[in-house]
Amino acid sequence: MSLLLTLSRPISSRSAIYFIRFILLLTCIIPISLRVNLDTAKFVYKYYIENDHELYGAKVRNSDINEELGRVDILLTDKTGTLTQNDMSLAALFHMTLKYTINPKKEYCTTVNVLQTFQFSSTRKRMGVIVKDPVSQKIIYIVKGADTVISSFSNEPNYWLQESLETLSRQGLRNLVYAYKELSPYYYETMKQEFDDAIMQMSNRGTRIDEIVDKYLDCDLKLIGATAVDDKLQLEVPQTIECLIQAGIKVWMLTGDKLETALSIATSSSLKRRIDIFFEFTQATCQDLEFFVYRIYQLSRHRSKNCVICVDSFVIDLINRLYHLAKTQDYYRKILSNFIMVCYSKRAVIFTRCSPYQKKELVEIIKFLLPKMRICAIGDGGNDVPMLQAAHCGIGIEGKEGRQAALISDVSVHTFKQLKPLLLYHGRLAQFSLLSEDASAA
Incomplete structure (x- = not known):
């Protein structure tokens, strides 16, 4: 644009000065116009999401999160009221x-x-x-x-x-x-x-x-x-989970229930298929740090991805202690990093007997060890609020436990199956469109 304006004037010894002058004038105008276009595009994507018939009742409370929906690497999901109907x-x-x-x-x-x-x-x-x-x-x-x-x-x-x-x-x-x-x-x-x-x-x-x-x-x-x-599953939960996994999104379940209950729900919800095996990190197999390290080594030797990892509250507390030590000591950071990377390489992970604080801590641990990964969390109750706030993108479900999760979330939906069009269509569409705009601007 500066060059065109310069050429529109007669060529003289001052043309170079005019060229620099036009650059200085336009540097304030062009970025502002690009920002307006970007905000307008985000508002349009917000409108598309809220008016999609497959996303009935969806509400976008943070339009800046649109493109983040298409960059999700790990989905952390609650169980009761999120995967299930919470109809006891x-x-x-x-x-x-x-x-x-x-x-x-x-x-x-x-x-x-x-x-x-x-x-x-x-x-x-x-x-x-x-x-x-x-x-x-x-x-x-x-x-x-x-x-x-x-x-x-x-x-x-x-x-x-x-x-x-x-x-x-x-x-x-x-x-x-x-x-x-x-x-x-x-x-x-x-x-x-x-x-x-x-x-x-x-x-x-x-x-x-x-x-x-x-x-x-x-x-x-x-x-x-x-x-x-x-507590029965919501409609199309197995199909949704399988579709997300096939799209490259890791699905990790965080629940306050017993290990046996979580394993049963994992099987019925398609987190675990018939060809998959359960690999447990429990108090029985990880009494202390030495056993925990050896268990990680055993899992790393299991080359197949057809594995669902199960972690109980005792090991979650151990992981939290390692996380605070890993901030200052590389030895503990390496141990914890190996565990998270091995978990990421498998089909799914199940954390049982989780408190709200532990859910939040797990999000922070993943963000600390995998800074390039985008974390999305979904839940329906007040006990899921810390997890939703800690994640890069929080999705709340308006369920029977109230609207706390939905009101503080970036996006609220009615059912778990709505994640499929939300992440795989609208998220990717917003991401690719914004990348195209950035490339054009460059």
Whole structure:
């Protein structure tokens, strides 16, 4: 453009000066016009996504993320409410060694007076309620939660419980363990007085409440039994996962469920095919760092990509400790880098018993060790928010756990199957179009 403007004037000794002058004038105008074109293109792609009939209900909250959708290398997905429908149906009850099947058409009810409720939290992994029987006048504390948590509060032998839970988990059912404790009126009033005083505190209120609950309630519990609930997959989840993997996107599942439940869902969702094998990194195989390193070596010797890696919470904690050491020491960074690279070379990875903090840490670890990889995370609940915020691109699903994940995400969708047109069509289209614009500008 500067050359054309210079040639439009009569050639003279000052032509070189005019040429430089036009360059200086146009350097402020051209980049601004290119930026306007770029923003306009992103707005158009946002419109295309929100008006695609296959992406009904989709909402783009960050238009700068359009081209990132086409550069995804690793997809980190939650399980409950993301791969599954989060529509729980009671399948069975276990008490001691007895199993009771449930008739979904029959209603089961009883009447009690609820005195106090202790809400569920991802940190405590349990919720409880204090009730009073209007007939016997007994005050009973009933708690439900993860088997590892509830079992630790009871001194009773629980071999029957562990055996029942393993059987249910292999069927892909989610489990909750129940326990109770009978409270005397004096014991309850003492606990309630301290609890009410803790609520009135202006600082460290949550910590003090947890201390009181642990002191008076979550101790010396008697096991009642366990429930098994069925949570079906969403529509077209296996087809979507297989399509994403064939497109070169690695799919890693992060769940708070037991290892056996996660393995069953991985099989039904097509993360694991018949030709694939499970390779476990668990407390049984990785008791310490030395065993962990040897396990990585064993996996690296397995040349086939037909392998699904399973990691439990014990190894996740070990990985997190290595991550903090790897920031300053190359030896630990090399170990962790070898693990992540071996995982990336296999078909899929499953992380079980993950807390919200651990999900976020795993995203940061991958970004730290694989800086050129683009990480996309998808989830539906408030416990997935840290993971979505840590990833390069966060996709929220508006599910039954509320809209927290959808509201903080870059893009929100209604179902998991909508990832296929979102990533493989709209993402790639935006990426290629913007690359073409950059090439033209250059």
